[in-house]
Amino acid sequence: MMFDTINKCAYVFILSFSVLLSTAVMAFSQHNNGEQNHSTDSGLMNQVNQLQQKSGEDLNRVLKKNTSPSTTSFDSQFAEENERWSGEFGEAYIQEIVFKVKEYQGDLYIAGDIEAASDGTQVVSATGLVKWDGESYSTFPGEFDGPVFDIAFIDGNLFIGGAFSSVTVDGEVTELNHIAKWDGESWSPLDGGTDGNVWALLAVNNTLYVGGDFEHSNGDQVASPYISRWSENSESWSSLSGMELNSVVQTLTTDGSNIIAGGDFSNNGLNRIAMWDGSDWEPLGDGFNNFVTDILIDDDLIYAAGRFDERGDGTTLRYIGVYDLSEDLQDRNWKSPGQSSPDEPAIRMSMHNGELVIGGEFQNIGINEIRGVATLNDGQWQPIGNGIDGAVTSVVHNSDGTLYAGGVFESANGISSPNFSMFNGSEWQRVGSQDVTLSLASIDNGSMIFDVAWYQGDLYVTGFIDEIGGIEVSGIARWDGETWHDLDGGLTVEEGGYSPAGSSLLVHDGNLYVGGQFEHAGSLPQPANGIARWNGQEWSRLGSGITSDIISTPYIWDLAEFDGNIYAVGEFTEATGMQVNSVAYWNGSDWFDVGNGTANNDLVRAIYKEGDTVFIGGSFQSVGSDDNPIDATGVAAWSETDQEWSPLGNGLDGNIFYLTRYKDELIAAGEFTNQGASANLSGIAAWDPVNETWSDFQNADLSDNTTITSLVNADETLYVAGSFESINGQKGVNSIASFSQDEGWNPLGDGITVFGHSPGTVLKISHLDDKLWTTGMFTQAGNKSAHTISNWDLQIVDVSIDEPIAEEPKQFQLDQNYPNPFNPATTIHFALEDAADVQLRVYDMAGREVATIVDNRMSSGSHSVNFDASRLSSGVYLYRLEATLGSGQSFTQSRKMTLIK
Numbered sequence: 001m002m003f004d005t006i007n008k009c010a011y012v013f014i015l016s017f018s019v020l021l022s023t024a025v026m027a028f029s030q031h032n033n034g035e036q037n038h039s040t041d042s043g044l045m046n047q048v049n050q051l052q053q054k055s056g057e058d059l060n061r062v063l064k065k066n067t068s069p070s071t072t073s074f075d076s077q078f079a080e081e082n083e084r085w086s087g088e089f090g091e092a093y094i095q096e097i098v099f100k101v102k103e104y105q106g107d108l109y110i111a112g113d114i115e116a117a118s119d120g121t122q123v124v125s126a127t128g129l130v131k132w133d134g135e136s137y138s139t140f141p142g143e144f145d146g147p148v149f150d151i152a153f154i155d156g157n158l159f160i161g162g163a164f165s166s167v168t169v170d171g172e173v174t175e176l177n178h179i180a181k182w183d184g185e186s187w188s189p190l191d192g193g194t195d196g197n198v199w200a201l202l203a204v205n206n207t208l209y210v211g212g213d214f215e216h217s218n219g220d221q222v223a224s225p226y227i228s229r230w231s232e233n234s235e236s237w238s239s240l241s242g243m244e245l246n247s248v249v250q251t252l253t254t255d256g257s258n259i260i261a262g263g264d265f266s267n268n269g270l271n272r273i274a275m276w277d278g279s280d281w282e283p284l285g286d287g288f289n290n291f292v293t294d295i296l297i298d299d300d301l302i303y304a305a306g307r308f309d310e311r312g313d314g315t316t317l318r319y320i321g322v323y324d325l326s327e328d329l330q331d332r333n334w335k336s337p338g339q340s341s342p343d344e345p346a347i348r349m350s351m352h353n354g355e356l357v358i359g360g361e362f363q364n365i366g367i368n369e370i371r372g373v374a375t376l377n378d379g380q381w382q383p384i385g386n387g388i389d390g391a392v393t394s395v396v397h398n399s400d401g402t403l404y405a406g407g408v409f410e411s412a413n414g415i416s417s418p419n420f421s422m423f424n425g426s427e428w429q430r431v432g433s434q435d436v437t438l439s440l441a442s443i444d445n446g447s448m449i450f451d452v453a454w455y456q457g458d459l460y461v462t463g464f465i466d467e468i469g470g471i472e473v474s475g476i477a478r479w480d481g482e483t484w485h486d487l488d489g490g491l492t493v494e495e496g497g498y499s500p501a502g503s504s505l506l507v508h509d510g511n512l513y514v515g516g517q518f519e520h521a522g523s524l525p526q527p528a529n530g531i532a533r534w535n536g537q538e539w540s541r542l543g544s545g546i547t548s549d550i551i552s553t554p555y556i557w558d559l560a561e562f563d564g565n566i567y568a569v570g571e572f573t574e575a576t577g578m579q580v581n582s583v584a585y586w587n588g589s590d591w592f593d594v595g596n597g598t599a600n601n602d603l604v605r606a607i608y609k610e611g612d613t614v615f616i617g618g619s620f621q622s623v624g625s626d627d628n629p630i631d632a633t634g635v636a637a638w639s640e641t642d643q644e645w646s647p648l649g650n651g652l653d654g655n656i657f658y659l660t661r662y663k664d665e666l667i668a669a670g671e672f673t674n675q676g677a678s679a680n681l682s683g684i685a686a687w688d689p690v691n692e693t694w695s696d697f698q699n700a701d702l703s704d705n706t707t708i709t710s711l712v713n714a715d716e717t718l719y720v721a722g723s724f725e726s727i728n729g730q731k732g733v734n735s736i737a738s739f740s741q742d743e744g745w746n747p748l749g750d751g752i753t754v755f756g757h758s759p760g761t762v763l764k765i766s767h768l769d770d771k772l773w774t775t776g777m778f779t780q781a782g783n784k785s786a787h788t789i790s791n792w793d794l795q796i797v798d799v800s801i802d803e804p805i806a807e808e809p810k811q812f813q814l815d816q817n818y819p820n821p822f823n824p825a826t827t828i829h830f831a832l833e834d835a836a837d838v839q840l841r842v843y844d845m846a847g848r849e850v851a852t853i854v855d856n857r858m859s860s861g862s863h864s865v866n867f868d869a870s871r872l873s874s875g876v877y878l879y880r881l882e883a884t885l886g887s888g889q890s891f892t893q894s895r896k897m898t899l900i901k
Contacts, residue, residue: 081749082782084793086771087121088900090785091439092432093418094118094130095755098406101394101420102151108132108398110406110420111160113147116755117420118785120433125756129160132431142169142187152201152208154232158182159190159208161198177219179210179230190230191237192219202252202259206232209259211249227252227261242280243268253295255302260284262292262304271312273304284323285333286312296349298356300326303337305346305358319346320358338381340366342374350395352403357384359392359405372412373405385428388412388421404431410441415470437469437484438787440779446499449775449788453505454768455512456536457876457898461789462491462502462514463775475500476514481823481874481900488522488539491532498553504764506559508566511535513542515556515568530556531568531586542566542586543576550601562609564588569604569616583607583616595638595645598622599629608659608666612640615648617656617668635659635668649692652685657709662686662718663741667697669708669720683708684720698739701728710765712772714794716740719772721752721762735759736774736792748772748792749782756780769898770794770820793819812836812891814881817867821898824870828853828879831862836883836891840865843878850877869899 099112110130116123117130117137124130126139128148146164153159161179167187168174177193179201196214203209208230210217217228217237224239226249231238240259250263259276266272271287273295288308296303302323309318311334318341321334342362350357356376363371371387373395390409397403403423405412412421412428416439421428430436438447442465450463459479461468468477469484475491477484491500491514502516512534514521521532522539529545546568548554554572561567566586568575575584581597582604594614598604602620609615615637622629623636623645630636630644633651638644654672661667666687673682683702685694700720702708708722717740720727727737727745734751752760752774760778767773771791774781781790795818815829828840840854853867867879880894 078747078749078782081747082784085749085782085784085786086791086793087123087781087784087786088435089437089789090118090120090123090433090779090787091416091418091436092118092120092430092434092785093440094406094420095418095440097147097393097408098419099147099149099393100151101396101404101406103396103398104153106134106399108396108404109151109158111148111151111162112393112406115757116780118432120430120435121785123756123780123783123785128162128164136432140182140187142167142174149197149199150201152203154203154206154208156184157232159201159203161201161210161212163197178212178214191217191235192221193217194228195220199248199250199263200252200261202254204254204259208232209252211252211261211263213248226263226265240276241278242276243270245270245274245281250291250306251294253297255297260295260297260302262295262306264291272306272308286315288312288317288321288334289314293345294348296351296356298351300324303349303356304334305349305360307345318342319344319360319362337379338365338376339379340368340381342370342381347392347407348394350397350403352395352397353401357395357403359388359395359407361391372407372409384423385426386413388428389414410439416441435469436787437789438465440787442467443777443779443787447788448763448777450501450503450516451505451764451775452766452768452773452789453507453512454898455507455534459900460505460512461775462505462516463788464499464501466499475502475516475518479900481821487534489520490522491516491518492520493518503555503557503570504559506561506566508561509564513559513566515559515570517553517555530554530570530572531559543591546570546572546575546580546584548573548601557603557605558607560607560609562614567594567607567609567614569607569618571601571603573601582618582620595623595643596625599624599626605655605657605670606659606668608661610661614638614640615659615666617652617659617670619655634670634672648687649694652681652694655707657707657722658711660711660713660718662711662713665697667711667718668694669711669722671705671707682706683722683724684711698745699728700739700745702726707761709761709763709776712765712767714767714772719748719765719767721765721774721776723759723761725759735762735778736765751782752776752778752786752790753780754778756783767794770816795820812881812883812893814879814893814895816895817879817897821900822869823900824872825866825868826897827864827866829862829864830881832858832860832883834860834885836860836885839882841880841882842867842869843880844875853879872899874899 095116097113102109114126114128116125119136124137124139127144130137130139144164144167148160148162150161159181166173166175176189178198179190179193180187194214195216198210198212200211211227215225217224222237222239226245229238245265246267247265248263249261253260262273269283270281272292273284273287274281275284289310290308292304292306294305304321311317322337323334343364344361346358346360348359359373365381370383372392373384373388374381375384388409389411391407392405393407395405406420410418416436417430418440420431422431447465448463449461453460462476471484473486473490476487491502493500500518502514504515506513515531519527521528524539528541531542531545533540546554556568556570558569569583571582575591578591580593581601583594583597584591598620599622604616604618606617617635621633623632624630632647633653634656635648635651637646652672656668656670658669669684683706684697684700686697702724706724708720710721712719717738719738721736723735727733733747734753736748736751739745752762754760761776762774763776765772765774772794773791775789779787812833813831817826817828838854838858841849842851844850853865876896876898878894883891
């Protein structure tokens with residue numbers, strides 16, 4: 001949002017939670033200040049940090065506050081493609097500050113300095129205002145240039161006030177001057193608006209009362225310091241009669257006859273709170289010595305909350321007061337409603353189940369720990385659930401009695417619930433999906449997923465993770481479709497060491513291999529050192545793993561399997577005592593070097609084998625022994641037949657992250673510049689073995705400082721991922737794209753981003769089970785919430801109503817179900833060359849029949865059936881088609897499908 005830091009400081013102070021300025025404005029700055037959980041001393045984390053720096057985007061800097069315009073529009077041109085992204089591994093949140101929540105006709109309208117809102121799956125981009133209908137968020141057209149502070153309704157029309165001056169819709173700018181009206185179709189100004197920020201709105205019949213920090217309304221036409229009113233009937237502004245207030249009006253309410261204002265004014269005996277009877281302002285008792293941020297009326301009781309710690313006469317009264325209109329006039333004054341007071345300001349109030357609820361900055365009330373939100377019961381303040389960790393700036397209940405809280409916080413009840421939460425009667429929970437993989441708070445502290453793999457029907461993830469889905473883990477975890485699991489203690493280091501992490505997963509010969517930066521795997525009595533093997537039940541070592549006599553934290557960057565051998569690359573000198581220098585392979589019983597690796601033990605990140613030639617890429621200048629090195633910049637080839645290294649032309653000057661083959665070309669990806677070539681080779685290049693030169697790959701035309709970290713060749717399409725904004729002249733690509741000979745370069749929906757505003761950084765893409773799995777440093781994939789992990793469906797299947805196909809099938813065929821994995825329903829397509837008796841059955845992996853989908857005679861042609869697996873547990877299943885012709889000839893075909901709940 002285009003709202004500068006100075007203005008933000010001002011409005012945070014006025015809202016009386018200046019103590020939380022660092023939380024509100026610098027909410028995710030710990031990483032850059034060296035306060036993250038994962039030590040930057042470790043070699044693996046250093047590589048990640050360098051990736052962020054070279055890409056020009058630090059995830060945590062963007063999390064902290066991004067002021068660039070969104071690259072994901074409100075009505076994205078990629079809406080259909082975005083549906084191919086998975087939102088299974090996201091989180092429900094509002095980013096970044098909630099100021100006011102208001103219920104209207106069963107829906108909640110949420111105002112603030114809001115950039116995005118997620119129900120746990122779908123994400124909507126926003127600039128200050130979203131609506132929650134109980135199931136999902138929606139937003140309003142246009143981009144405001146400042147936050148929204150308050151909301152009101154008159155005859156179904158929505159009014160908002162704030163620190164904005166205009167809204168931009170489809171490139172057209174409408175001047176608003178701090179206040180606007182939405183009639184269901186478009187935004188419009190209220191004449192000239194106000195000449196300062198609007199903090200409070202109050203609708204009384206067809207009149208809108210407006211409070212704030214302004215001198216005039218309708219431009220400079222109506223002198224109305226700090227409070228004015230707008231008539232919907234006459235569509236005009238007017239001032240309030242009587243004396244003028246001398247400072248900010250922060251909040252407005254009514255008792256049905258009078259208007260009551262609170263704020264920072266203090267003149268003529270009106271100390272921060274006053275009542276307007278239609279002709280003039282009157283004091284309410286002695287008032288207060290500091291800001292009033294909210295006023296609530298309950299029968300004869302008027303409650304005030306704010307930053308004050310005394311009444312206007314000097315009597316101590318901290319942060320919350322009550323004024324009883326039923327008392328005799330001479331006895332009326334502000335008193336404490338409870339037997340104790342909060343230790344920090346109360347900000348907003350609401351009535352819930354007949355009791356007063358306050359939200360604020362407090363962590364204690366009296367001697368009791370009561371965090372963020374509290375309720376008053378017979379003069380005693382009571383916690384609501386286990387409280388909220390942060391500042392609560394709005395509390396409201398909707399028509400079904402559910403209590404909601406918004407503000408600046410990371411968690412409620414100990415559960416990650418950024419900035420918006422709901423109380424279900426017994427505990428606080430997220431608004432939207434209750435599932436979460438990595439919370440925003442954990443991502444802020446350096447958590448991220450590096451790699452994924454399917455193994456024995458479950459999804460495995462590895463990276464810098466110590467908690468996932470509320471489960472404590474260490475470096476690696478397993479997802480069974482319903483719950484995350486630890487793997488016998490995971491990957492660990494000696495106490496006080498660097499943070500452990502896995503960087504690569506590989507499934508081979510019935511085992512799961514993990515490489516990374518760690519010393520121990522599970523409960524093994526001896527160190528595994530950077531690589532270990534998991535058989536589904538227990539860990540085992542590969543010799544004594546990798547070590548280094550040069551660096552303190554050796555690590556494996558990637559694993560690959562060629563010809564039955566496990567290859568490991570990274571930064572290490574030895575593997576089980578053998579000198580290998582950053583590249584080695586395991587044949588099932590021993591470690592071996594590959595041409596003595598790189599000279600000077602330089603880093604290797606990429607490996608690819610073709611025939612008897614092993615290609616490596618990394619950050620090196622030479623390969624082979626230190627005594628007789630072969631010059632090779634960034635990339636080199638080892639011939640197993642000739643037992644010698646060869647450079648690939650002049651090499652690539654920079655950092656190589658990935659090598660693969662596409663069509664007839666060896667493709668290198670990384671962060672490098674052109675060397676020995678006329679074309680711009682930034683990020684991705686193709687090797688021409690005939691002319692022994694590197695060339696630009698398919699006119700990718702990536703900008704300088706672009707980093708490509710990973711490649712996947714799937715079905716004649718090359719997928720490219722890393723950190724970039726454009727490719728082949730197409731902007732808004734956002735860190736992932738595809739190339740095919742038929743279609744050229746294309747984005748994958750709105751790509752990989754941080755809250756839809758800046759490109760994220762993809763560390764790795766993997767082709768698993770018709771999905772392109774993506775891991776790295778991001779919070780959003782397309783329009784889906786995706787916290788450092790997501791997947792793109794590689795299948796393009798028409799899931800609309802099954803239309804007849806004119807051309808008869810020429811063979812019997814059973815297609816892969818879609819979607820897959822699925823929960824709980826999926827569609828299965830099959831084709832019959834001739835009419836046949838058809839049985840389509842589902843079996844578990846033990847061979848037991850669990851469902852019969854089809855058992856009847858069917859005509860020739862293409863067919864599709866739906867399968868609902870609600871009663872089945874998560875896992876891998878077989879579905880088998882048997883078609884028997886009248887002649888007795890039969891056709892049988894089986895496929896696998898994965899149910900994840």
